[in-house]
Amino acid sequence: MKFETLAIHGGEKKSAPHRAVVQPITLSTTFEHHEESLIYSRSQNPNRMALEELLAQLEKGSAAAAFSSGNAAGMAVFQALPLGSHIVAPSDMYHGLKKQLVELFKDKLEVTFTDLSDPENLEKAIQPNTKLLWIETPSNPMLKISDIRRLTKMAKEDDIRVVCDNTFATPVFQNPLELGADLVMHSATKYFGGHSDILGGALITKKSDEFWKQIVNVQQTGGAVLSPFDCYLLVRSIKTLAYRMRGHAEHAGMIATFLDQHPKVERVFYPGLTAHPGHDVAKSQMTGFGGILSFLVKGKPEDADKLISSLKYYTNATSLGGVESLIERRAAVEGPDTKTPQNLIRLSVGLEHLDDLLEDMEKAFYSIG
Incomplete structure (x- = not known):
């Protein structure tokens, strides 16, 4: 089968x-x-x-x-x-x-x-x-x-x-x-x-x-x-895993590309981007690049928090993999001993309409000046 x-x-x-x-x-x-x-x-x-x-x-x-x-x-x-x-x-x-x-x-x-x-x-x-x-x-x-x-x-x-x-x-x-x-x-x-x-x-x-x-x-x-x-x-x-994963990956790839070109983003971590240092290895062992990405906001941790709080369709919550988009400043969750950059945002891309997700993210960036 x-x-x-x-x-x-x-x-x-x-x-x-x-x-x-x-x-x-x-x-x-x-x-x-x-x-x-x-x-x-x-x-x-x-x-x-x-x-x-x-x-x-x-x-x-x-x-x-x-x-x-x-x-x-x-x-x-x-x-x-x-x-x-x-x-x-x-x-x-x-x-x-x-x-x-x-x-x-x-x-x-x-x-x-x-x-x-x-x-x-x-x-x-x-x-x-x-x-x-x-x-x-x-x-x-x-x-x-x-x-x-x-x-x-x-x-x-x-x-x-x-x-x-x-x-x-x-x-x-x-x-x-x-x-x-x-x-x-x-x-x-x-x-x-x-x-x-x-x-x-x-x-x-x-x-x-x-x-x-x-x-x-x-x-x-x-x-x-x-x-x-x-x-x-x-x-x-x-039963719906294969179809959900394709949607997650398609949306994540488009949002990663959007963020990678945004002037207020320092760096994007997504293996589907050709500039990712592990892209070639990922391509050799994966048939898709998944629905999770992380990115560094230019500025302080407070700027990352402000961006997150300005979003409408991305819920500020821990976990990932649901049909809804979840977002969080990961270091704030991991605690004081974390090695994760303080301005890193992890995004679990959901299955909402891609246009809504992109528009929401673009508007939120205006909140951090």
Whole structure:
């Protein structure tokens, strides 16, 4: 099946006696004992099983595990590592997962943060106890691009497992497992959900090996699983994922070009722009450049805040991937220890009419003089 067909027909089961076209929600937490029966909803639930089967198919993996949030999914990987393992992670890593490594796992795991958009930095960061390479491409919020093929090849030479956060690209535009990664991670809250009303996360594996069994054990024993209703909503939302992503990417490309030519913008970070330092790598491993961009406003942080407050159709809010456009000054959200420039604005481009989005942005720039 092609992606669009798979997104609509994958995973769901038509159950007796009514053979409903849309799989019903199974709210029961427990199941009657019989041969091959489910036992308890924390371990397995029909809606979560359908979602996980669908996610594995979309990312071209062998199995998937759905979690209550993207952070819970990422944490499951860290929890599955042996005590004292060393991790190489991007310096421009999503701050929620970076906070886990710095605060929650500081006495359990070692980590080196480095700029993985330059593969030579990986070679310098590898240590004898390095067990995991974490890739995030495009990265959040600087939209850096890492060469998945090259990095995974380097990591495998030292028997290092590779995880790729594919949240920004989604399997519509990028398949890290086919590029050499062992695991793919998603914040399903974002584009999979697509409507800013579901909290969820997912991991997809290339092979169902012993490490994967450890992750599934963390999921089921730890219990940070999605509710049946959230699984149902995600399966429903994924049916339109391919078409939504094309709209997001088309709009983002046009707005990035507009901002790149604007006299009040210092710099635009979007891999679809030919001037982006990672454009050629992105073009080699992605079929589209996604719906997220960041840009630096010329001036002070206060000017960025004023621009944001003058917008009508862009909501000043955290998160991304919904049908509505969201915007924020990212450093203000990440806190005092952030390395993100104070005048950087991150924009999740929605599916409103492009003319309205461009006109709104143009008018807002007048507010900062």
